[in-house]
Amino acid sequence: MPQNQPIRDYFDASEASAGMNNPGAKAVAADVVDMVIVGGGCAGLSLAREIYKQGFQGTVTVLEPRHHYEDDRSWCFWAGDDHPLIGLVCHSWPQWLFGLAAQPASPCSSAGFAYRYIRSSDFYANSVALIEASPNTTLLTGHRLTSLSQDGVGWCLGVQDDGTGASHTLHAKHVIDTRPPAEAQRSRSKLFQCFMGIEIELAFDQWDDQQAELMTDMRLVDGEFCFTYILPLSARVALVEVTYFARHRVSPSDIQRELDDVLSRRGWSSARHIRRESGALPMGMPLNETPSHAGLVQAGMGGGALRASSGYGFLRIQRWAAICAQRLVLGHGPCGHAEPSRMLYEMDHLFLDVLVRQPTLGPDLFRRLFGQLKPSRLVRFMTDRPSGIDLMALVACLPKTPFLQALRRRLMKGRP
Ligand SMILES: Cc1cc2nc3c(=O)[nH]c(=O)nc-3n(C[C@H](O)[C@H](O)[C@H](O)COP(=O)(O)OP(=O)(O)OC[C@H]3O[C@@H](n4cnc5c(N)ncnc54)[C@H](O)[C@@H]3O)c2cc1C
Structure with a gap:
């Protein structure tokens, strides 16, 4: 990062260069690098951004099969004006509406928070521009991981160039695998x-x-x-x-x-x-049960980034990327996503269990959550930061019988 330039300014959307689909100058990666990030989607690019921002000195290659990034998703989340990615937000809504079919919608708002939208195309363009500016990181678009094995010093990665069909091998001490979960794992979702x-x-x-x-x-x-x-x-x-x-x-x-x-x-x-x-x-997708290996970390959706009860993952990915980069800068190995608190995990899964068993309750459950819970409590719950009182208020507004029945079934069967 240029000396004396404030991080916020440097990360502003206006910095995104026209090089979004043409990483250009650093098109060929070294064969031996400190870290390979497999997948240049939300998690992979978020980590690449953070290691640049935090000054990681190691060499990094990001592998991404796509040749071109498109505006393929809208990342939304609740945040205040001080969110580190506020410069990329293209629209914010101070009010949000909920309502049952054939009934007028009701508005909610929470002082200091808005529902924010980052266009994926802006995020991709800005991230590619930052990687371009980084002396240590290379983004290889049009390249996919085809094999992964351990060698004497770390990891050996088979890489295919989708354009030419040619293959080559990369060696890395650390691998961050952000590929989407395999079908076998995904299909076990609740x-x-x-x-x-x-x-x-x-x-x-x-x-x-x-x-x-x-x-x-x-x-x-x-x-x-x-x-x-x-x-x-x-x-x-x-x-x-x-x-x-x-x-x-x-x-x-x-x-x-x-x-x-x-x-x-x-x-x-x-x-x-x-x-x-x-x-x-x-x-509510179960995490991979394969044993963990030193230097190999699964992250993003496949690594458990999505909130079980909502499917939101963007903020969790940003939090993980910041922590993982910090560890790398301090000379430690990379880390995966932090486990949610036991209480939040249990509540999310209980909620899903009720919906799986009685989907007809869905409209009423969400009507209660939006209509009876104070919006500030709901926002803290949705952004993984509920207080004990928030959780008690949430339990109080939900119908008791289906949740007690689901809890009984959970206790009898054991987790998850
Ligand atoms: C349309 C859409 C909208 C969403 N909206 C929201 C939202 O509003 N708020 C929110 O919090 N969450 C949202 N999500 C959920 C979540 O935040 C996103 O799915 C997010 O993109 C997950 O990040 P990821 O890095 O795990 O996966 P991805 O962003 O999908 O990245 C995975 C990457 O791995 C690459 N890859 C695949 N195979 C290989 C291979 N063999 N070698 C190398 N790379 C490979 C892929 O090309 C891809 O770039 C949304 C998801 C979708 C699909």
Whole structure:
């Protein structure tokens, strides 16, 4: 990082260079490096950003199969104005709405917090620019990991260049594996958060861009809990999504039908389509049980970054990246994601267990959470920072019988 330049300024979105899809000058990595980051997605790039920001002196190669980054996801989270990535936030909503189907939505807000949105394309561009500026880090786009084994001093990585088909070998002391979880692991999730969104532009003013529809139209579709999520970016442009918390992966055609239905009911069917995004996030996915090896760390979604009960992972990934980089700078090995507190883990899984067994309760459970819990408590809960009183207030607003039944089943079966 240039001397005397404040980190905040340097990390501002305006710094993102046009080199997003062309890492250029450092296209060839050394064969022996201190660390390889497998996967240049959210977790991989977040760590690359942090080691640069914190001044890690080791050599690092990031492997990413994509040749080009696209605006493929919207990362949202609750944060104050002082969040380190505030410069990348493209929109903030001080109010968020929730509501049951066919009922008016209710607004919530919490002083000092807003729901924030970072466009993945801005994050990717800014991260690529930072890696470009880093003397020690190389991003190899169009390259994927094909094999991983231990050698005398560390790790031996088989790498394929997807452009030419050529293979080569990298050697590294540390490997951070941020590849998405394998199907065998993913399929053991309790629920799947299946969603599809479309950014649209209307020919007329429609939205108040200070209010995000976080969970509205809460309903059951084919027996699964479903809701609408709308992020207005201006009076005429918004991301409109349909989300399911379902016991199986909902087919893209079914989600599309539901999304079309929402657009039609709201009178937005003729809107101009700007871009799309979709996903099927694992909720309550068990962690890999393979034994840990020195110098190899799994991170990101496959390493347990996603919050079981919400599917949010962006803030957790940022926290992990900062801690992991700090360890590396101090000469220690890398670390994985910190385990959530036992209480939060149990509450999340209890919540999922209730939803798995009785999805019909979904709309009422979320109505209670948004409607009865003070927004500041809900925000602390959603951002992994609830106090004991927040947790007690949360328990107090939920129906007792299904949770006691789920707790009994959990105690009888043992975790998870
Ligand atoms: C559409 C969408 C919207 C989301 N919105 C939010 C949100 O609003 N808030 C929130 O908190 N969370 C959100 N999430 C959840 C979570 O934050 C993201 O999924 C996040 O991208 C997870 O980061 P990751 O690094 O684990 O995975 P990814 O970002 O998917 O990165 C994994 C990387 O590994 C690479 N890879 C795959 N195979 C190989 C290989 N063989 N060799 C090398 N690299 C490989 C991939 O190309 C990819 O770049 C969203 C997820 C999706 C899909």
